[in-house]
Amino acid sequence: MRYLTLKELPKELRPRERLLARGAAALSNIELLAILLRTGTNKTSAVDLAGRLFAEFKDLTGLMEAAVEELASIKGVGPVKAVQIKAALELGKRLAFSPAAKRVAIRSPDDAAALVMEDMRRLDREHFCALLLNTKNQVLSVETISVGTLNSSVVHPRELFKAAIKKSSAAVILLHNHPSGDPAPSREDIAITKRIVKSGEILGISVLDHLIIGDNRFISLKSEGVI
Structure with missing residues (x-):
């Protein structure tokens, strides 16, 4: 079986050469992934495989x-x-939240939503996540607490605050998506929010907000008066 390599592509289509000439920021996600893959199959190039x-x-x-x-x-x-793909993605994730990285400060619900919207808006199951913040409301990490079904997510305050305590968080912002695209809160959403807020008060970790992420739109339960 003969594999097509990136070198066999026309020079103007070779991601490696484009990176050297223009820098990594100029390449698309597909091109960057193709460099990691290096080869495709006997019928497709590495770029096609990345696509x-x-x-x-x-x-x-x-x-x-x-x-x-x-x-x-x-x-x-x-x-x-x-394995190479998973390792590269994990390194990128660790770099984003390393101590040397510039901390993103959350000053409004819009700031929090902008940070996670593209990652969460297209998920096909409900993901309950949290932004863990320091005393300056800077993001320490984004944690996935639980993954549910198409229309529900099960989360226990214990699991949320276990992650928050581990990161020495001063505050958290709750996040979960609605795969339907409609961010309107359910009675269960409101109930679990109030439960988590009370748990946070006991532990001394503030729950600043709970954002429900829809398709390129969101609702802040703090703005709605729930918190």
Whole structure:
């Protein structure tokens, strides 16, 4: 079996050469992933294979959340390339929240929504997440607390505050998505929010807001008077 390499593509289409000439920021996600893959199959280039991965898993968040076995199941990827992809994505995630990285400060619900909207708006199941903040409302990390079904997510305050305490968080902002695209809160959303707020008061960790993420829109339960 003969594999097409990036070197066999026309020079103007080679991601590696484009990166050297124009810098990594000039490349698309597909081109950057193609450099990691290095080779495609006997019928497709590495760029085509990268495009197939994004078609299957939608975006970088989808690739991050996919299991190694799911990535490896795509023809032309296999376990070695799948592990390389997962390792590269994890390094990027760690860099984003490393002590040396510039901390993002949350000053409004819009700031929090902008940070997670693209990652959460297209998820096909409810994800309950939290922004963990320091005393200056700077983001320490974004944590996924639980993953539910199409229309519900189950979260226990214990799991949320376990993550917050581990990161020495002073405050948290709750986040969860509605796969339907409609961010209107349910009675369950309001009930769990009030429960978590009370738990936070006991532990001395402030719950600043709870954002419900829809399709490019969101609702702040603090703005709605729930918190």
